[in-house]
Amino acid sequence: MTELKLAASMSRLGTESAFVVLARAAELAAQGRDIINLGIGQPDFATPDHVVEAAVRALRDGAHGYTPANGTPDLRAAVAADLHRRHGTQVNPDHVVIVPGGKPTMFFAITMFGEAGAEIIYPDPGFPIYESLIRYSGATPVAMALREENGFGFSADEVLAQITPRTRLIIINSPANPTGGVTPKAEIDRLVAGLAAHPQVAILSDEIYSTMLYGGRSHTSLLSYPEIRDRLIVLDGWSKRYAMTGWRLGFAVWPEGLVDHATRLCVNDHSCVNAATQAAGIAALEGPQTAVEDMNAAFDARRQVIVDGLNAIPGVSCIDPGGAFYAFANISGTGLRAMEAQTLLLEHAGVATVAGTSFGAMGEGYLRLSYANSEDNIRAALQRITEVLEDRT
Template sequence: MKLAARVKQVTPSLTLAIDAKAKAMKRDGIDVCSFSAGEPDFDTPDHIKLAAVNALKSGKTRYGPAVGEPILRAAIAHKLQTDNQLGYSAENIIVTNGGKHSLYNLMMALIEAGDEVIIPAPFWVSYPEMVKLAEGTPVIVQTTAESGYKITPDQLRQAITPKTRLFILNSPSNPTGMVYTPEEVRAIAEVVVEKNILVVSDEIYEKLLYDGAQHLSIGAVSSEVFDRTIISSGFAKAYSMTGWRVGYLAAPLEILKAVSMIQGHSTSNVCTFAQYGAIAALEGPQDCVEQMRLAFAERRQVIFDLVNTIPGLTCLKPDGAFYIFINISKLGMSSLEFCDGLLSEQQVAAIPGVAFGADDHIRLSYATDMTTIDRGIDRLSTYVKSRF
């Protein structure tokens, strides 16, 4: 059977594959310590679930506008105005089937053959694959631990060519957990304006910050950069709504209309009653977000301290999200070889850094319970010591 050429250019998601393998092992009764999934281990807060139940009971089960429920679009615009100082109105918002869908639609609307998209590495696994599906060219810019795994203004400036269409900024970062400081964001914004390129800011982890780290949305820096900014976000991480599949894109009207047309001919509206849960998430009590953030902060400290006692491993302390990115270069193994052995020998699931453009690293998610962290890192230590 002949398949479209675009499919052959795309790499399957290692994160989903390893998470699925770990879950299958658990179903078979194997004691697996999984650090693979980028998914909070908390249940969705009750007031959000209740809002969806009430929406079901009141008949919110019909087709809705392809761009999203008007009440939710207005609530998202209000959130962006008050939390992020971004002057979007409801007409600048489209509700999507998760944050990933918002980015995919954007690539389909903006990118075509010959266009370049600048992506700092380490990167979230789907960024370059989405660019390839849109027939664009991912331009990967390597960062280092010395820079906190963050692209510098000079690196960005040097990567820009006449073919550059878009720059992807992700802060807090998946997979590194690092956060661009307000000063770093302002410096990046200067280059965006100077070179007149577009920037999409993936802010899905913005509520998960530690040790006084501050999130500044790049579009809030100036009116000039705001005009060139697209925001991608959603409800999965901060509100533990991963399975609800509700995300959003905020963009200038011309881009928003193009994305809306694509969505209208592909998925149409997001699940109607799920959108009412998202409204409750934004307009309801926010203490649930803080409770989860504090739990993640405690786990972050524990896993960071434990990993740094293991000879041969090094890592930076993450500023946000719920990942820790570990350098394994001293072991002389590829990240895939390392993770395969770790899962088969010690029943610990981790994600190889090659999936993120950093083959000398692995990613652990600490969106899991403290018992799993203690047991899993002990097994990791045993595995590393057998090879170091």
């Protein structure tokens, strides 16, 4: 048998545990088990019809070839216009780079700044790919603690205190996965002000959930701060907002000095995003937003159901998630560790959740539950969780 020697960096590459849970849930379902999936983070709605039709029309009209590596000019202009409508900020379309989903932007930014001897600050609990790619790059990951008592928003003073001469990049995510936390504008103001003393530090702001906020909250985009625009990378896209996870379409706004580097990475990585999907992206941004509004209203109603239901379970508590479509439940009162609870609920209750430790060490004692599922299924899942936990006592 051939013994292949892999690069050492492959041993540092992690994964996204939600997909592991999804695979096990599928195995159980194939065995005839009734599984309610509150694990995977994708909208349970269909892509709006006019978006689908735009892609079909593009294919019929001959959109079958390569496109520019950074995206079609029409789509980049549509993104810039949309950002202006939403955030009141001017964005040069030449600074927009279209990519197949959100992860390429993470990969590109961390690749640009991550190497042996460098440090990158990232949220914990946070999207697991941040830490995975930091380790893969050879850089040292430095955890930015997100605490329940702060609504799972970051503390600007704590983040600023973590900056050293080796810090190259800070990653922030608000509204956040897995917690649904929204960092208050005052903390973002304080972070930006403090970064004036650290001009060597770049910022990656993951704003993929920026249109999903509840309870009167509003989104503060880092694009609103001109003093950091020359070192700011903003990640956003269509997957969550328009229920287009499978279309693989995202974008980033890059500072002028990094656009060419990002485009060169596109050329080396995936050449370009497929033409029909980009036509769909234009239709999504420029067409009616009714489907988006309806979807967010449904998420808001489900949010209230799941939070109330979790808080009614002995040993479980859950603060109000301000955005996204996740509840990050505190299960410390059950006596279970996060991975134990994930396994128990999937195998014995038929409810798929994700252990908080899948999102970092600070996630111990928590479970992430996605409310991208029907209210009926959420209520049924809560009943099953209650019964299984009660059976343990």
